[in-house]
Amino acid sequence: MASKYVILPCNGLDKEAGCLARELALKMAAATGSEIICPVLYQTAPSRYAPLLREGSLVVIDGCASRIAANNDLKISEHAGGRVVEMIRAVDAFRNHRGVDTGTAAHLTAAGWQIADELAAGLAGKVDRWYDAGEEQ
Secondary structure, three states: OOOOOEEEOOOOOOOOHHHHHHHHHHHHHHHHOOOOHHHHHHOOOHHHHHHHHHHHEEEEEEEOOOOHHHHHHHHHHHHHOOEEEEEEEEHHHHHHHHHOOOOOOEOOHHHHHHHHHHHHHHHHHHHHHHHHHHHOO
């Protein structure tokens, strides 16, 4: 059975915003039973994810302002039939937490985890509303 949501996160291997994006993707996948698309594998074997993209609703999670997931991977995903229902930039969450040590590209601090939890709660609220409405917004 295909997941209702398909998550396309950035790789984010070199910045703490990327780490935050990855953790948010993992939290959403665990909470909703969604599938996560590996951006690197998607670039090399897009047919592996084509059925998921056709059947699920796509949530794109970028880490930083470069928007690599949205600008590169998303174009390919849309070509494969993906329907985007939400686009998130993890770096935007830092605006409400200026000067806070959120961690590194490899590990979040307690403050970083708190921000991830805030983002996940906001996203979970949207997903619940979509589910209750019977459609994506």
